[in-house]
Amino acid sequence: METEIITETEKTSKNVFANRNFRLVFFGALVSELGSALYSFAVSFYILEVSNNNAFLQGMYLALCGLMLLLFTPVGGVLGDRFNKAGIMFICDYIKGGLILLATVAMTVFAAPSAHIVVLFVVGAVGNAVSGVFSPAAGAIFPHIIDESRLQQANSYFTIKSSLLGIFGVVLAGILYSTVPVILLFLLVGICFVISGVSEMFIRYTEAKREEHLTLKLALSDMAEGVRYVREKKAILVFMLSILFINFFFSPVTANFLPFFIKTDIAGAPSYMFDGFLKPEMWSSVISVIFGISSLVSAAVLSAKEQDEKCGRKVSGLLIIIAVVTVMLLAGYYILVDRGVSLNAFIITFCVGSLFIGYLIPAINIPVGTMFMRVVDRDKLSKVGSITNVLSQGLVPISTALAGVVLQNLGSTALLLGCAVGFTATALFMLFNKDVKTL
Numbered sequence: 001m002e003t004e005i006i007t008e009t010e011k012t013s014k015n016v017f018a019n020r021n022f023r024l025v026f027f028g029a030l031v032s033e034l035g036s037a038l039y040s041f042a043v044s045f046y047i048l049e050v051s052n053n054n055a056f057l058q059g060m061y062l063a064l065c066g067l068m069l070l071l072f073t074p075v076g077g078v079l080g081d082r083f084n085k086a087g088i089m090f091i092c093d094y095i096k097g098g099l100i101l102l103a104t105v106a107m108t109v110f111a112a113p114s115a116h117i118v119v120l121f122v123v124g125a126v127g128n129a130v131s132g133v134f135s136p137a138a139g140a141i142f143p144h145i146i147d148e149s150r151l152q153q154a155n156s157y158f159t160i161k162s163s164l165l166g167i168f169g170v171v172l173a174g175i176l177y178s179t180v181p182v183i184l185l186f187l188l189v190g191i192c193f194v195i196s197g198v199s200e201m202f203i204r205y206t207e208a209k210r211e212e213h214l215t216l217k218l219a220l221s222d223m224a225e226g227v228r229y230v231r232e233k234k235a236i237l238v239f240m241l242s243i244l245f246i247n248f249f250f251s252p253v254t255a256n257f258l259p260f261f262i263k264t265d266i267a268g269a270p271s272y273m274f275d276g277f278l279k280p281e282m283w284s285s286v287i288s289v290i291f292g293i294s295s296l297v298s299a300a301v302l303s304a305k306e307q308d309e310k311c312g313r314k315v316s317g318l319l320i321i322i323a324v325v326t327v328m329l330l331a332g333y334y335i336l337v338d339r340g341v342s343l344n345a346f347i348i349t350f351c352v353g354s355l356f357i358g359y360l361i362p363a364i365n366i367p368v369g370t371m372f373m374r375v376v377d378r379d380k381l382s383k384v385g386s387i388t389n390v391l392s393q394g395l396v397p398i399s400t401a402l403a404g405v406v407l408q409n410l411g412s413t414a415l416l417l418g419c420a421v422g423f424t425a426t427a428l429f430m431l432f433n434k435d436v437k438t439l
Contacts, residue, residue, distance in 0.1 A: 016154045021145040021203050028199035029138075030161055032093055034169050035192030039100070041173035042185050043120055044259045045281050050113035055260050057117070059404015062255050065124040066397030070390055072132025077386025078222040080137035081379060085144065086203035092134035093200060096127055097193030104186045135389065140381035143373050145205050152370045156303030159362045163299060166292025166358075174285035226383035229376075230391070236372075238435040239312065240391035242426055246319065248395040249422035252403035253326070257415055258284060260407050265337055266347070273344040283347065287354050294358030302366050311367035312439035318360050319427040325353045326423050330416040338413050371439060 016022050044058070051057045079088055103123045107116050146154050176185050230237055266272050267280035278286070308314070329350060336346040376384045406415045430436050 016146060016150045016157065019146060019150075021205060022142075022154060024199050024203045025138075025141060025145070026157065026161065028089070028093070028196040029158065030165070031192050031199065032096075032196035033162060033165050035097075035100075035189040035196070037165050037169035038173045038176065038185060038192070039189045041170060041284065042177050042182055042189075043124070044255075045177060045263070045284075046182055047117065047120065048259060048263045050116060053260070053263050055256065055407040056404045058259070059256060059401050059407070061121060061124055062404070063397040063401035064121060065128045066393065066400060068125045068128040069132045069135075070394055070397065072129040073135060073386045073389050073393075074223050074226070074383075075219070075386075076133035076136040077226055077383035078219045079133060080140055080382025080386070081222065085137040085141045085382070086200055086205070088137040089134060089141070089203075090197040090200035092130050092137075093193045093197035095130050096134075097190045097197065099123060099127055099130070099190075100186055100193065101190035104183055104190060107183050107186070136382040136386040139369075139385045139389075140373075140378075141203075143378050143381060145203070148374065151373050152305070152366065153303050155366045155369050155373075156299045156362075159299035159366055160296055160303070163292040163296035163358075163362070166295060167289045170288035170292070171285045174279075174282045177281060178279050222383055223387075226380065226387040229380055229384050230387050235312070235435040235438045236375075236388070237391075238433060239430075239439055240388050242430045242433070242436065243392040244394055245426040246423060246430075247393055248399045249419045249426065250322075250326070251396045251399050252415060253329070253419055255400050256403035256407055257412055257419075258287070261412060265343060265412075269343050273347055287351060290351050291354045291358035294355045295362050298359045298362040299366065302362065308367055310437075310439060311371055312436040315364050315368060316427065316430040316433075316436055318364050320431055322357055322360055323420070323424040323427040325356050326416075326420040329353050330413070330420040333416055334413050338411075 017026075043061070047058050047061055048054070076088070100123060103119050106119050110116070110119070142151060142154055173185075176188075230240070262280050262283055266283055272280070332346050332349040336342050336349065372385070372388065373381070403415055406418070
């Protein structure tokens with residue numbers, strides 16, 4: 001039998017921050033996500049910098065990271081339903097922190113750019129394997145430590161936190177990347193993960209005891225149970241397969257196109273907007289700040305709203321709006337950059353598009369995340385969450401790898417064209433699908 005450690009004050013309080021466990025999870029996530037923001041920013045630009053803007057190499061790095069995350073997420077789902085979720089979280093953060101600190105030492109000893117690329121690929125592979133174990137436990141802990149009526153509020157606050165990091169964390173990353181050696185930046189990232197692990201060590205709740213010892217046979221059985229559960233829930237299966245293609249077509253826009261656009265079009269231009277005080281890489285921070293501010297507003301609005309019973313139809317409509325924005329970005333890049341009309345006009349267009357998308361993403365993710373936490377059985381939440389994560393992210397490694405090839409050989413317009421057409425087609429399918437409407 002599982003016992004929730006939630007005090008009477010925490011149950012009656014209208015604010016989820018009255019919950020001690022939530023505060024510990026929130027602080028740990030705040031610090032570790034700051035580290036992730038610094039690391040992701042630095043790696044994206046550093047690989048392009050030391051490889052002479054090799055988009056294919058960058059795409060291979062992103063694909064490797066995505067593949068390792070997918071391979072180990074089902075493992076994390078099995079462990080998350082069988083062991084203490086907080087214990088899994090702090091152990092994983094300690095491992096990631098130690099890994100990045102070791103990488104910092106290795107990059108100091110081996111100064112050659114090729115050696116640095118090898119180190120980054122190794123850290124990307126191992127670090128994302130650990131993240132695959134971490135994510136299902138972290139994603140399933142809320143229902144165990146928070147009253148069900150506060151789940152949307154908790155998810156909203158987490159989105160607000162991510163939005164604030166999108167504003168301040170990425171600005172800090174841009175400043176640090178431009179002013180300090182990348183090795184010192186990685187050192188700070190490692191420390192962030194260690195601090196996060198310390199916070200998560202103090203999370204307390206009682207996990208249901210499993211009599212049988214975990215074996216390979218039981219692990220495979222648990223994975224199969226998660227697959228069966230999702231397959232029996234047809235609406236969830238259709239929804240996640242749709243999100244699979246949504247992510248396939250949208251991920252390259254931010255992961256591949258944006259850093260490539262900044263390192264080639266902006267950095268290669270004789271002049272660009274605000275070039276007197278903004279280095280090219282800082283435009284990534286500016287766009288992230290715009291995205292973060294609009295996401296912050298969206299999450300704040302949702303934190304004060306009642307939880308919706310169904311969200312499928314609403315989510316489909318919001319995805320159609322994002323599809324319209326992607327088409328506008330395609331047209332803007334082709335006319336303004338490819339045809340040489342105005343680089344600055346496209347920068348403004350991309351910023352406006354980021355403003356709209358930043359507001360819409362939390363309006364999609366928060367209700368969907370809350371819906372899953374409410375409808376999935378608690379004792380299956382980690383394994384089912386891991387399966388749905390694989391279903392939603394399964395093609396991202398392929399899309400980022402293909403995007404690198406397209407960018408390297410055909411250019412940005414071709415990549416944006418494929419992303420816009422595919423995203424729009426998938427969003428329309430979701431809008432008219434009767435199973436998605438039932439969620």
